[in-house]
Amino acid sequence: MLAGLDGLRFSHWQAQSRDDGVLVLAFDRAGESVNTFAQDVLIELDTLLERLALDPPKALVIRSAKAKGFIAGADIREFQAFDAKGTIGDSIRRGQSTFQRLAELPCPTVAAIHGFCMGGGTEIALACDYRVASNDPSTKIGLPEVKLGIYPGWGGSVRLPRLVGAPAAFDMMLTGRALPAKAARGIGLVDKVVEPALLVDAAAALALKGTTRPFKQRALARLTNLWPVRQALAPVLLKQVARKAKKAHYPAPYALIETWKRASGDTRALLSAERRSVVKLAGTSTARNLTRVFFLMERLKGLGGKAGAQQAPIRRVHVVGAGVMGGDIAAWSAYKGLEVTLQDREQGFIDKAQARAAKLFEKKVRDEAKRPEVTARLRSDLAGDGIAEADLVIEAIIENAEAKRALYATIEPQLGHDALLTTNTSSIPLDELRAHVQRPAQFAGLHYFNPVASMPLVEIVHHDGVAEATIQRLAAFCKAIDKLPVPVAGTPGFLVNRLLFPYMLEAATAYAEGIPGAAIDRAAVDFGMPMGPIELIDTVGLDIASGVGQELAPFLGLQIPASLATPPEAGKRGKKDGQGLYTWEDGKPKKPDLPKDYRAPEDLQDRLVLPLLNEAVAALHDGVVADADLLDAGVIFGTGFAPFRGGPIQYIRETGVDTVLERLRTLQARHGDRFAPRPGWDAAALREG
DSSP: OOGGGTTOOOSSEEEEEOTTSEEEEEEOOTTOSSOOBOHHHHHHHHHHHHHHHHSOOSEEEEEEOSSSOSBOOBOHHHHHHHHHHTOHHHHHHHHHHHHHHHHTOSSOEEEEEOSEEETHHHHHHHTSSEEEEEOOTTOEEEOGGGGGTSOOTTTHHHHHHHHHOHHHHHHHHHHOOOEEHHHHHHTTSOSEEEOGGGHHHHHHHHHHHOOOOOHHHHHHHHHTTSHHHHHHHHHHHHHHHHTTOOTTTOOHHHHHHHHHHHOOSSHHHHHHHHHHHHHHHHTSHHHHHHHHHHHHHHHHHHHTSHHHHTSOOOOEEEEEOOSHHHHHHHHHHHHTTOEEEEEOSSHHHHHHHHHHHHHHHHHHOOOGGGHHHHHHTEEEOTTOGGGGGOSEEEEOOOSOHHHHHHHHHHHGGGOOTTOEEEEOOSSSOHHHHHTTOSOGGGEEEEEOOSSTTTOOEEEEEEOTTOOHHHHHHHHHHHHHTTOEEEEEEOSTTTTHHHHHHHHHHHHHHHHHTTOOHHHHHHHHHHHTOSSOHHHHHHHHOHHHHHHHHHHHHHHHTOOOOHHHHSOOOTTOSBGGGTBSSSEEETTEEEOOOOOTTOOOOTTHHHHHHHHHHHHHHHHHHTTSSSSHHHHHHHHHHHHOOOGGGTOHHHHHHHHOHHHHHHHHHHHHHHHOGGGSOOTTTTOGGGGOO
16 A cells, blocks of 8 residues: 555545556445445545645556446436535536546556446546556446536546547537447547456556557547637537437537537636536536436336346247237347247238348347347247247237237136236226236236337336236336336326327327428427327327227217328328328428418417326326326336426426416317316325425
């Protein structure tokens, strides 16, 4: 131990001197399974670095003592607490000053990165002179702060552009994308990539020997940060951002670009500009709501945690129905490591599903040598022989209760003792299905969303007779295939479709009145929806929308416009046929241009959004989910509902219950009783949070 550290006791950091004079500083946050930066961690590190500055070793290597990755970033729990207290500026100042002290140490410094390195983890690595990363597939380096409504505020937005050049730096910071070790080395973020077992030795050797980065990398980094170049590049970056996000909705990317464009001076001046900008962003509703969404996601991930892990694991899956949903459910399960058999009434349907699966595997499994192994896990099973071996059977046939019940009668006698039977129905109440099931305790809904590969949510649909162990096993299964589970009651439409239906129905009603589809879609996107409802109807399919409508309209007491009242003509079901409410080409809708002087009705956005909010209140009142947070999580991850608004219930809270009610009643007076407030608007949950 170096003399400068004698007598000091550390809770989170372990210092060890090597024979070559290199000091290895291992981060091992006490009481946590993952390394994150809390304030006491930073204070301890700052004290330690202060001593090292007075008595420096030959070199310093920073590594993680945790098996689970390098550093996950800042402790978001503290971030949320500091925001509530208005002390976020102090937190950012401490992180900046600590990492700057590291950057100014009078000895070479190296970050030895293995596993995930995110946010503050990447920022401390940037404050080092060099970076060495392991070539393990788990090693990923990123700055995801934009997903929380801010941007790197501990020096990352200052140091990364100067290290790798502005184009590569902004690609990372504006997208939140994490890079594997090889890609990070390719842009100059990492100096060396080695086997995990050699990581610390390689870092120590690099610290003692040093290295010179390629001339092209150094020249690009210098050139793209010159004042005139920044003035030219910034507008290009702003245009790129504007195509994906509105400044009013997501201000962080715009603030990041503007701060980089305008700030000048030495490192401390640049850090000061960074700090002021990030503190301002942290106080916005967007940052608060995106932070809330982060915790909602963590809660859903936790549902498949300890309780589910205690249940028998699901390793073999049998899917009945090789249509788009069933085939994609089977393909995703195989991709995630499960043994899957796929059944349908004709081999042709299975062949088409396997062809789609091959495209998924080609896209997701970059290593061609591993693709055959993944492909082999998805087996054609026309006869249904896989039922007897399956831990889980997923039914994904047509939305017809009688057909489903008939299928269950043939499946159940073949099931193993512990096997679960589930349905992917999108709207049929489970009470209509479970009444004829022999083992209702082991029967539930497992409702995926289209497209399966990109939609993160799965609704676990329960009923009065289902066993808690079944729900836990299904939650653990969702976790195993990287999906977010939300338990919902088995009432018509469950959660997501119940809320989406009034939204889509009002869009179809407005469309029938002659309001152009492009205007309807624009109003929804302006609110923050990922796509407009007319485009959504075509994407889901007019046939599916019509079928769901037949189930939900009577339950919700709504009238269906002619466009959804009957199944569509053959070849006009929407995106999948190339023709629906829009004409589709190359997977994209051709929306007629609106006349330049066209003005949409001023209440159009309210007409679309308020029915969804109204039904959210009713669903919470009816106990479709256990609480308001689960409702918001389900709707955000199941529909893409504007994350920066925090979910339907959170939006009602921020807007004000009385304000939203007044807008509903205005619509009711103008357009009819379908806008009448539903039961539940007096709930305390709407005024909390």
